[in-house]
Amino acid sequence: MVNKDSLNPVALDVLKEIGNIGAGNAATALSNLLNKRIQMNVPSVRVVSFNEMMELVGGPEETVAAIFLQIEGDLNGSMFFVLPVEKASVFVRQLTGNNEFSFNKPPYPEIGLSAFQEMGNIVAGSYLSALSDFLQMQIMPTVPDVGIDMFGAIISFGLIEISRESDYAIVIDTEIIDSNSNIDESSIKGHFFLLPDADSYRKILTKLGVGTL
Amino acid sequence: MIVESKVVKVGIADMNYCKAPNKIRTSGLGSCVGVVLYDLNKQIAGLAHVMLPDSNLAKGKTIHKAKFADTAVATLIDILEKEGVWRRQLKAKIAGGAQMFTFNTKDDYMRIGPRNVEAVKKELQRYAIPLISEDVGGSSGRTIEFNPETGLLFVRTVNKGTKEI
Numbered sequence: 001m002v003n004k005d006s007l008n009p010v011a012l013d014v015l016k017e018i019g020n021i022g023a024g025n026a027a028t029a030l031s032n033l034l035n036k037r038i039q040m041n042v043p044s045v046r047v048v049s050f051n052e053m054m055e056l057v058g059g060p061e062e063t064v065a066a067i068f069l070q071i072e073g074d075l076n077g078s079m080f081f082v083l084p085v086e087k088a089s090v091f092v093r094q095l096t097g098n099n100e101f102s103f104n105k106p107p108y109p110e111i112g113l114s115a116f117q118e119m120g121n122i123v124a125g126s127y128l129s130a131l132s133d134f135l136q137m138q139i140m141p142t143v144p145d146v147g148i149d150m151f152g153a154i155i156s157f158g159l160i161e162i163s164r165e166s167d168y169a170i171v172i173d174t175e176i177i178d179s180n181s182n183i184d185e186s187s188i189k190g191h192f193f194l195l196p197d198a199d200s201y202r203k204i205l206t207k208l209g210v211g212t213l
Numbered sequence: 214m215i216v217e218s219k220v221v222k223v224g225i226a227d228m229n230y231c232k233a234p235n236k237i238r239t240s241g242l243g244s245c246v247g248v249v250l251y252d253l254n255k256q257i258a259g260l261a262h263v264m265l266p267d268s269n270l271a272k273g274k275t276i277h278k279a280k281f282a283d284t285a286v287a288t289l290i291d292i293l294e295k296e297g298v299w300r301r302q303l304k305a306k307i308a309g310g311a312q313m314f315t316f317n318t319k320d321d322y323m324r325i326g327p328r329n330v331e332a333v334k335k336e337l338q339r340y341a342i343p344l345i346s347e348d349v350g351g352s353s354g355r356t357i358e359f360n361p362e363t364g365l366l367f368v369r370t371v372n373k374g375t376k377e378i
Contacts, residue, residue, distance in 0.1 A: 050224070050225045050226055051224035051225055051227070054224070054225060054240075054241060059240070059241075060225070060240040060241025060356075061240040061241055061356050063371050068313075068314055106372045145314040145315060147313055147314060148371070148372070149243070149313065149353060149354040149371050149372070150240070150241040150243070150354035150355075150356065150371055151241060152225065152240055152241015152242070152243065152354065153241045153242060153243030153244075153311065153313055153353075153354025153355070154243060154313060154354065156225060156241070156243045156244065156245055156264070157243060157244060157313055157314060157325075159225075159264070160244065160264065160265065163226065163264050163265060163280060164265065164270050164271055164272045164273075165271075165272040165273050166273060167226070167277055167280075
């Protein structure tokens with residue numbers, strides 16, 4: 001059972017390092033894909049209540065563009081790559097060369113959704129393959145799905161399995177920042193959220209020899 | 214006298230109630246279901262933000278009542294009865310239970326939205342509470358707000374606009 005005070009400092013550092021390695025690799029992949037500099041902040045690892053989780057990206061009602069996939073294999077859990085709608089639109093415009101594209105209002109052209117999904121596939125795949133190498137564990141992502149919707153409605157999908165056991169989630173959150181953006185700084189951050197289930201945390205920490213939570 | 218109305222906010226896996234002129238609201242329902250039980254005469258309404266269909270799914274020792282359809286409906290009735298509402302006067306409106314993502318996975322984990330809706334309806338039947346209206350399923354997130362004075366449930370979605378049911 002995950003409790004509010006259950007993360008010891010060593011475990012915390014290990015989980016941060018996982019966020020670092022995964023998101024670092026993903027940021028590089030994104031940077032290559034878009035041919036621009038992508039910066040990454042130091043990951044934060046937090047034990048949050050579900051309601052605190054909802055506040056991580058501007059509240060449960062905030063509209064976001066998200067890539068969601070599940071992890072299977074030696075680890076189980078969910079992963080999200082969440083972007084502000086405007087940022088996702090900019091990325092898709094760059095990928096497709098269609099300067100009119102926007103996620104602001106449905107219906108979204110299929111080509112844009114596909115491009116966004118493929119971007120998610122590459123980025124999330126980079127995150128997870130770095131993780132797999134580091135942990136020497138087999139991690140199989142499902143094909144990612146795209147959601148343009150309220151943050152709460154999207155992220156709660158990653159909490160379903162966790163919620164059977166706990167009222168808290170351990171979230172490894174890494175922000176990425178597109179450095180030559182001309183949009184207001186506060187609105188351009190993307191987030192990687194890795195939400196392994198409780199058993200998987202135990203496996204990670206055991207594997208790395210830092211005991212249990 | 215001017216009475217200012219407040220909006221009581223209910224978080225995920227949480228429940229609360231309010232009396233007119235106040236309203237009650239929960240945001241960002243995806244596969245979760247918002248269950249409103251109300252008595253129009255007494256102008257009171259309870260709202261639960263349900264995550265999972267059945268408390269049998271719980272792995273932990275303690276059961277968080279608002280999280281599961283079965284325990285949430287029962288507890289919400291208790292809360293409203295303590296406020297002097299008769300169970301027979303209660304009516305229900307529900308919204309949510311979307312299937313936000315559409316993977317083919319090995320279990321019916323992804324069908325959690327429809328399963329939540331089915332479970333809530335079963336509980337309402339158990340207590341013979343009539344379901345007056347619903348806005349469930351689909352693939353859109355919802356924010357809902359109930360007004361116990363009018364009995365109307367306001368539903369907002371990102372992709373499909375707003376409505377009152």
